[in-house]
Amino acid sequence: MKTTKFLSAAAVALAATVALAGCSSGGGSSSGGGSSDSAASSCKPSGGKVTLDFTTWVPNMDKVVAVWNKEHPDIQVKVSIVANGNSGTYQNFFNQLKAKQAPDIGQVEYDSLPAFRVQGGLENIAACKGVSDVKKDFSAGLWNQVTFGEDNSVYAIPQDSGPMALYYRKDLFEKAGLDAPKTWAEYAEDAVKIKAMGGNITNFAKGDVNQFAGLVSQAGGQWFKNSGQDWNVNLTDTASKKVADYWQDLIDKKLVNTLPSFTDQWNNAYDSGQDWTWVSAVWGANTISSGAPSTSGKWAVAPMPQWKSGDSASAAWGGSSNVVFSGSKHPAEAAQFLTWLNTSTEALSQLNEVANLYPASSTGAELPALTKGLEFYGNQKIYEQFADAAKDIQPFTWGPTMTQTYADVSDGFGSAASGNGTLLDALKSGQTKTIAALEAQSIPVKK
Amino acid sequence: MSVNAPSRRDAKRDATSAADARRASRPASGRPDGTRGPRESVISRSAAMLVMGVFTLYFLLPIFWLLVSSTKTVTNFNSTAPLWFSATAIQDTITNLGELFTRQDGIYLRWMLNSIAYAGVAGLIGTVLSAMCGYALAKYRFRGREALFNVFLGGVLVPATALALPLFLIFSQVDLTDTFWSVFLPSIVSPFGVYLSRLFAASSVPDEIIEAARIDGSGEVRTFFTVAVRLMSPALVTIFLFQFVAIWNNFFLPLVMLRDSSLFPVTLGLYTWNSSVNQYPDLRTMVLIGSFVSIIPLLVAFLSLQRFWRSGLGSGGLK
Numbered sequence: 001m002k003t004t005k006f007l008s009a010a011a012v013a014l015a016a017t018v019a020l021a022g023c024s025s026g027g028g029s030s031s032g033g034g035s036s037d038s039a040a041s042s043c044k045p046s047g048g049k050v051t052l053d054f055t056t057w058v059p060n061m062d063k064v065v066a067v068w069n070k071e072h073p074d075i076q077v078k079v080s081i082v083a084n085g086n087s088g089t090y091q092n093f094f095n096q097l098k099a100k101q102a103p104d105i106g107q108v109e110y111d112s113l114p115a116f117r118v119q120g121g122l123e124n125i126a127a128c129k130g131v132s133d134v135k136k137d138f139s140a141g142l143w144n145q146v147t148f149g150e151d152n153s154v155y156a157i158p159q160d161s162g163p164m165a166l167y168y169r170k171d172l173f174e175k176a177g178l179d180a181p182k183t184w185a186e187y188a189e190d191a192v193k194i195k196a197m198g199g200n201i202t203n204f205a206k207g208d209v210n211q212f213a214g215l216v217s218q219a220g221g222q223w224f225k226n227s228g229q230d231w232n233v234n235l236t237d238t239a240s241k242k243v244a245d246y247w248q249d250l251i252d253k254k255l256v257n258t259l260p261s262f263t264d265q266w267n268n269a270y271d272s273g274q275d276w277t278w279v280s281a282v283w284g285a286n287t288i289s290s291g292a293p294s295t296s297g298k299w300a301v302a303p304m305p306q307w308k309s310g311d312s313a314s315a316a317w318g319g320s321s322n323v324v325f326s327g328s329k330h331p332a333e334a335a336q337f338l339t340w341l342n343t344s345t346e347a348l349s350q351l352n353e354v355a356n357l358y359p360a361s362s363t364g365a366e367l368p369a370l371t372k373g374l375e376f377y378g379n380q381k382i383y384e385q386f387a388d389a390a391k392d393i394q395p396f397t398w399g400p401t402m403t404q405t406y407a408d409v410s411d412g413f414g415s416a417a418s419g420n421g422t423l424l425d426a427l428k429s430g431q432t433k434t435i436a437a438l439e440a441q442s443i444p445v446k447k
Numbered sequence: 448m449s450v451n452a453p454s455r456r457d458a459k460r461d462a463t464s465a466a467d468a469r470r471a472s473r474p475a476s477g478r479p480d481g482t483r484g485p486r487e488s489v490i491s492r493s494a495a496m497l498v499m500g501v502f503t504l505y506f507l508l509p510i511f512w513l514l515v516s517s518t519k520t521v522t523n524f525n526s527t528a529p530l531w532f533s534a535t536a537i538q539d540t541i542t543n544l545g546e547l548f549t550r551q552d553g554i555y556l557r558w559m560l561n562s563i564a565y566a567g568v569a570g571l572i573g574t575v576l577s578a579m580c581g582y583a584l585a586k587y588r589f590r591g592r593e594a595l596f597n598v599f600l601g602g603v604l605v606p607a608t609a610l611a612l613p614l615f616l617i618f619s620q621v622d623l624t625d626t627f628w629s630v631f632l633p634s635i636v637s638p639f640g641v642y643l644s645r646l647f648a649a650s651s652v653p654d655e656i657i658e659a660a661r662i663d664g665s666g667e668v669r670t671f672f673t674v675a676v677r678l679m680s681p682a683l684v685t686i687f688l689f690q691f692v693a694i695w696n697n698f699f700l701p702l703v704m705l706r707d708s709s710l711f712p713v714t715l716g717l718y719t720w721n722s723s724v725n726q727y728p729d730l731r732t733m734v735l736i737g738s739f740v741s742i743i744p745l746l747v748a749f750l751s752l753q754r755f756w757r758s759g760l761g762s763g764g765l766k
Contacts, residue, residue, distance in 0.1 A: 053706075055706055057719070057722065057723060059551075059723060059727060059730075060551075062551075080706040080707050080708060081551075081708050081719065082706060082708065082719055083702070083715075083718055083719045083722040083723075084722035084723060087718070087722035088702050088703075092702070092703060092706075095612065095615055095616075095703065096619075096624075098616070099615065099616055099619035099620075099624070100619070101619045101622075101624055101625075103706065262724075262725045264524075264529075271526060283726050286726065286727070286728060287725065287726070287728060290521055290728035290729060291728060293521070293522040293526070294522075294526060356726070356727065
């Protein structure tokens with residue numbers, strides 16, 4: 001009896017607290033932006049013994065951090081390994097920021113950085129010691145991702161990147177008397193020939209809108225522009241239309257497979273030699289070698305096909321950075337740790353070894369593990385290909401609601417792949433829905 | 448003797464009539480068109496069996512797939528028949544298990560123990576609380592009893608998922624997020640358990656027994672723990688199992704509350720691994736065998752508690 005009374009009283013109290021918490025947190029997050037701006041001018045070490053919380057999903061990150069902890073008894077880092085960003089961790093970060101319980105350091109993919117920025121969730125660490133020195137370690141396009149092109153601002157340190165290239169079945173191409181396609185036009189011609197031989201040139205990934213965004217950026221497209229205050233959304237610019245029409249044509253002629261990627265069927269299509277190429281990022285090397293083990297030694301990597309013969313434009317798919325969340329009491333120490341983690345040979349070689357990360361930093365490209373030939377790829381030094389590609393990654397600005405944009409566009413791609421509507425229709429409706437989503441969050445949109 | 452006589456006569460009559468029926472049915476079954484009666488029952492019975500068989504297959508097939516898949520290496524998983532064991536099943540299982548229990552310094556075992564702690568301990572406490580609550584609602588008359596009960600009924604309708612975020616905000620006010628308690632405390636509350644307890648207490652604990660206990664000088668608390676709990680025990684086992692499964696499967700609350708992977712329950716841990724499968728494909732085997740191993744405690748809980756699942760324990764106690 002007492003229990004029930006207590007419980008119901010507690011329930012009422014809880015409900016009241018929720019309402020209050022809701023109000024106060026709303027105020028907290030909007031003022032977060034202000035506090036991070038003021039921190040840019042001063043970033044003083046707090047001194048004494050400091051413990052930093054670091055939430056990431058990179059497996060074995062604890063082993064890399066253990067190296068740091070051993071050398072820096074005064075700046076101890078405590079790692080939490082959680083699920084992938086889009087599998088709930090970003091949502092948790094937002095909740096924790098609202099409740100002022102966010103960790104000091106978090107893992108955030110490039111395409112989600114703007115979402116945190118517009119919510120005022122990121123600390124500007126530009127003034128912290130050592131941060132401006134590491135700028136030279138990263139390509140301009142990548143550095144632009146973490147500064148949002150703002151002056152005197154650094155909101156994250158790049159960790160890994162996903163330069164894209166063309167994985168192709170060298171053996172099958174040779175047997176068919178074909179070279180790796182250098183242009184998209186050649187790629188489409190090869191698609192017809194490969195179809196005649198009973199294969200598919202590739203699989204159109206209806207669910208991987210971020211891959212498609214990479215293809216668009218390679219063609220010179222820009223989906224988002226942030227001119228000062230306003231966001232400009234344009235999912236259907238000339239380049240996007242060109243890329244959408246190109247793939248729509250391949251889908252209409254049934255020259256490509258349309259299996260959901262990273263599934264068993266999809267693996268099987270590669271393993272059985274049904275699908276011949278994959279335009280993917282550097283991390284895709286492991287996806288193929290584990291998903292299609294019976295094709296070992298038969299793959300090779302070539303640069304992405306180009307729109308104009310002789311160009312060398314590339315793009316990125318995936319990759320993530322480390323941010324300092326606003327409200328962290330120790331941004332200076334956090335920045336010091338992050339520059340070590342993402343630019344020192346010591347940390348990068350560990351990250352590459354235990355977590356298979358392809359480092360964003362140029363020092364990382366010289367790691368011995370990234371300069372040797374891989375058996376699965378016929379002893380080709382594939383990482384050198386990707387290092388070249390990384391230099392030509394076209395700049396691309398991500399929007400503040402990418403999760404929503406991806407979901408809406410991928411819905412449309414799904415129906416386009418099964419014959420209802422086109423890829424361009426999907427981009428158009430994705431654009432409308434993205435603008436609606438931005439307005440719903442009172443983010444100013446230029447029309 | 449005189450009592451037995453009519454019944455023996457009845458038995459004899461029954462036997463005779465049964466024999467008559469047999470005799471009557473024999474020529475009937477001899478006729479080709481007269482076999483409709485018995486055969487219809489065979490058809491309907493086999494139809495029922497078929498439906499049940501199909502559903503059993505439907506429910507067991509995923510588990511069988513999980514069992515088969517967890518005995519494979521990543522290579523065999525992609526290349527061999529999905530519903531049958533590969534040639535090297537036994538040694539691969541051993542390798543997989545070894546890898547499962549040693550990965551990240553054996554964190555999987557930690558997750559299992561966490562799950563057992565959350566589901567087992569919180570389930571047990573929750574069952575006791577529910578039983579006390581339901582018993583009070585069923586056996587004591589007080590003002591607002593029905594209103595209170597209706598609040599509990601309302602609580603049954605609120606999904607646990609909807610409460611996770613408010614709970615997170617509340618727990619963060621008292622700095623309890625990312626602790627054992629942030630998952631444990633919300634888990635001991637079960638409105639559905641209260642509802643079941645009230646129903647079971649009303650039906651299986653007769654007022655007369657409580658009164659008899661009072662007359663014998665037993666206090667209310669003692670009556671509850673020594674008399675009522677025993678009479679309600681089949682119901683309590685049911686509530687415990689419900690609670691245990693609900694906590695075991697409550698995935699969203701730990702997802703929102705916890706950051707420290709050493710506090711994860713096994714569901715969240717496996718989810719964490721699964722979310723990285725695209726980039727670290729060797730985790731797939733770990734997720735599969737981890738999922739399979741993780742259903743074993745649930746199976747054990749169900750099978751071992753099943754024998755307590757008898758009802759009507761106190762039904763013969765009166766008269």
